[in-house]
Amino acid sequence: MGGVFLNQLHFKKSIIVKRSLAEAFHYISHFENCDQWDSSVKESRKISSGRVGVGTRFEIIFGFGPFMGPILYEVKKYDENNHLWLYGKGSSYEGEDKISFLKIDESSTQINYEIDLEFKGFFKVFSNSLKDFIFRFGDRALEDLKRALEVVPPGPKATFLDSMKDALILPSILNFTKRGHKTGKKRWNPISTYLGGKKVLLTGGNSGLGRATALGLAKLGADVTIVSRNEKKNSETAFLVEEETGHRVQVETRDLSLLEEVKDLSQKLLKDGDPIDILINNAGALYNERVVTSEGLEKSFALLLLSPFVLTQNLLPLLKKNSYSRVINVSSGGMYTQGLKLKGLEMREENYNGSVAYARAKRGLVTLSEIWSKEWSPDSINVNSMHPGWADTPGVANSLPNFHKLLESQLRTPEEGADTIIWMASAPELDQTSGHFFLDRVPRSTVLFPGTRPSKDLTKKFYDYLKEKARPYLLES
Template structure:
């Protein structure tokens, strides 16, 4: 069943800081010591762990797939669902029986995504609506409309992302990657928190965040020479820190939060943004479905995973490699206050 709606686009308490070390938590099948050692080697090698080699090896011990009807009767939202990882995520969730709400900037592209999914899953229940996640006014309107129609959500997947070639600003004057990756998702999460009670919030970050420290100030990237790649990576670092903070603030409502990185997945967006990287790494890149695997698993597994962790290939991962780019408690709090001031949520 496919329905379409258009919204105008002018439209427990896990301690997050404790998640920075190597996660000891395991779900499902417990790997042997040799498997754990191999998993560690894959993670630290980067090329092996983040490429398609990682899941090909780790599936020997990773947790079981969700049951075929794990999401039957449940509503999930996927932003950036018109292509790439978002489309693959939406398809994976639809295959498990979910009512999937596809969100993107272009209703036409969302219709194309619907056709792609229903070609493989004819019984998919899809609901498309246009909203620019970087436009805070659009997010406000879209959330109000969704809550009026869908009082209960099982999961919200923040997947919308972009890598602009030069500095751009939104209708509210915010730098584009900051608005799309940080401010819009934060506003959406708290506006939908009532519907998400007992549910899950997933943030699709990037391994690129390992190379960037949390900014001490200048969140809008107004100073210095602008780099789209750096803007992307530093807002992905902000996402990971923010997800840890969401986990603490939303624990009372039983909402579990996870950030994750999908590894190196081959998508049209990556081809356009980093053609040189794709040329070199092409044979080792994961498919979009491979990149979406952990997102789908976190949304659908009946196991209750710990809130506030950072994941890749169905297991928690460190958010820093050793002391590199460790942020202070003060820097984390400054980010929280900035985001709260710019979005108005949560209220003091």
């Protein structure tokens, strides 16, 4: 165990939370979440690899009084659903957090939190005077922990400031960088959802945002199936996620720009018959050179729009099997530059521009999300789309090298880009939310530039056009 505490202070408090024992233990043992419920913590992260257990290490950056700066914690005892002990050491602090869990009934748990702590160096002298101050923070942290585990926040809303930024365009675009994530984060609610037993189908799950999403959702307990084209990257991702979370990840290796492969995958999943709780259409690429697939389709259109259309339509019976399910379509801020097009959706050789083709398909995906959200609301299938901001992923580095070089220091990490996807998949406050376009957990306007808002008539024609294009690949539902 940790050190011998000579000038030891002892903090003890119990709370009862309306969450099952397994869920409460799962959330708290992921100690990297403690910045969600302890206001004295500025940042927290897991710094060792592998699933949480004895030896797992966390770096917690405290931001008040003598605790300014990092404290390194290590799990010393991990007895699932019973005990969690952590030993923490910083330049002015040493302490042991001993947390025990007691089942009260199926949906409530008693959490006993004890800390033996000691100040070191200069602050040792002030131990007694600091005691009340520290214990007040402890009390507050446990009240906040209770709230994090119990309270479902109200549904998301754009503030006046968010709408102003959208109206002024430039501030909205500046938010696509790291900065947007950093500012947005200040307003976020904890995610204490447990996704145990939930089935997630995630396209493009072996790289960049998709890989970060697979990991984030498996950490929350979900059963994730990833669909991507590269077999080696698929197995590496499955291995990584399993190592990190202890959850098995299923893999489907398909080229999703080929609609026959999408159809074949749909048939397989329908035959297996497992309900899908969350479908995330994330696979994507920007093709600077025009490519026509072996099925005769322009590849940006095929991969970014027709493929999610066919996959989602075909899997509708599996989405309907639950009393409630979610579809998340990963679009892009690039779509703001384009209005909805029918003729130019599959761009011709003579005027092909990869960024424009990409933006048109992504605009189409946002429009499609709005159509589906209305059509499927009686079946309690929520459909929302999102923009991850600009994130440093292999996709961006390969297809937009100049943009990547110019903005490298301002790009988000894949985890920051994936945050909103994970939140959309897991936040209970989104149970009733459908038909929105999110960035940094806030619903945003889908139109920034004049003339890019699709009319009702065009939207209907667009939907008919997609149905017609998809007809050979759609299964009877």
